[in-house]
Amino acid sequence: MSNGTQGRVHPCGIQTAWTESMNVSEAVAAVAHGFALKPIGFILVFFSPAYDAVDLSNSLAVAFPGVAVAGCSTSGGISPAGAIDRGLVVIAFPQKGFRIFSEVITLIDRIDMDDVAASVRSLCNCLDQHQTKAESCQRFALSLIDAFANAEEKVVSAVAWALNGIPLVGGSAGDDLTFRGTVMLHGDQIHTNAAVLVLVETDFPVRIFKTDNFEPMTRRFVVTAANEDERRVYELNAEPAAVEYATAVGLDPVHLTPMSFAAYPLAVKIGGEFHCRSISRLDEDGSLVFFCAISEGAVLALTKPRDIVEAMQAELSRLNETLGGLDLVIGFNCVLRRLDAESRQVQPSIVNLYRKFNVVGFETYGEQYLSMHLNQTFTGIAIGRGKKLDLVRASDELDSSAERT
Structure with a gap:
């Protein structure tokens, strides 16, 4: 060729x-x-x-x-x-x-x-x-x-x-x-x-x-404000979504990047098994947009990677x-x-x-x-x-x- x-x-x-x-x-x-x-x-x-x-x-x-x-x-x-x-x-x-x-x-x-x-x-x-x-x-x-x-x-x-x-x-x-x-x-x-x-x-x-290669940690987030049609989360635990997430992973919100989201995905428990709900991007208003459907009231677990x-x-x-x-x-x-x-x-x-x-x-x-x-x-x-x-x-x-x- x-x-x-x-x-x-x-x-x-x-x-x-x-x-x-x-x-x-x-x-x-x-x-x-x-x-x-x-x-x-x-x-x-x-x-x-x-x-x-x-x-x-x-x-x-x-x-x-x-x-x-x-x-x-x-x-x-x-x-x-x-x-x-x-x-x-x-x-x-x-x-x-x-x-x-x-x-x-x-x-x-x-x-x-x-x-x-x-x-x-x-x-x-x-x-x-x-x-x-x-x-x-x-x-x-x-x-x-x-x-x-x-x-x-x-x-x-x-x-x-x-x-x-x-x-x-x-x-x-x-x-x-x-x-x-x-x-x-x-x-x-x-x-x-x-x-x-x-x-x-x-x-x-x-x-x-x-x-996959992630496992849940003890840290949990409740989605308290979201636009489900846009897969957009405004608040986690009644705090601005980006701020709450960044605090949990030890970063300043302005430094959140796709690499951050890749390193620390979130997961939801369905039928006894955790499945990732990854963040695609941070928008200017501080909201987090997800790759998967997300709804108000959902409980998300912070995860850490395995090899x-x-x-x-x-x-x-x-x-x-x-x-x-x-x-x-x-x-x-x-x-x-x-x-x-x-x-x-x-x-x-x-x-x-x-x-x-x-x-x-x-x-x-x-x-x-x-x-x-x-x-x-x-x-x-x-x-x-x-x-x-x-x-x-x-x-x-x-x-x-x-x-x-």
Whole structure:
């Protein structure tokens, strides 16, 4: 591959490529030229918000005529070569061994649950009509969601319910922490205020997963004033939100940055388990804007980090053993996890894990797992090397997750 583009072919037939080239047409052409295996059945594209999305869509249509495409803007790409600050990551699924259908859900800020359920069921029906005779094939769903619609919780809840047991995993689109807006790509169309759902059936062993590296401390905050539609908190414990948070972490409010929020996320307890509610930014009025839904009366715990490398190593090693070797991991990593890893100078060790376990994906403004929208988490789908299929996920894990939600 040229133009600084790198890639590889995986035993399952999926091809991956990544580039930091900012010339859209050259980057796409180089990626397409490097894909040796044909025919390609479906393409996932994770791209820099600095790209002109229309130019990208047009270039993809030229390079991959007749191939279905889905993707979104990011706050950085993920590849075995490491985190990509610009450019794009492309995942090409072969026609053999994978059956894939996708749909775009529009106007998600005023989502109609019945319409979403109908769209999901239509996708499932398409897959049913193309299902192979193999009894051991497995299904999973990928979600890509516009973070600025503030609708992930509603979208994930509606989609997960309609999927009727098919496991869901995904990420919210990003825009390099500029907070101006994200872009969704589906077919030859560009969307905002939208979500893309990709439904996959495969002959290969797969498992969805999530991992994080925080644990709650004793310090608690009660949200005493908030704008729930904007995910904005004005007061914690009846004090100005930024002041109360900064005091707890030992900082001056004027010195709060994304690095601060990455180092000390907040968490809410749901069904006996803590889930992150990360802060995205501090506004001039002293309010804190969150990546996840937040409501007045919510009790938040201040957390402290565990070893991020150790936690991720343990989860990927477990998946590697369970699936008889990892062929590919499509991952969705909260951008705050990368900032935290960089501040602790352990990002090179994270990159080594990407390389060792063939991780590709993007850095997000939120992560989806089953029926939950999460923060400061790494979620993903692990694809095994063998053709002897294991279960999609451990039944105990799914059962307990279903009970919590």
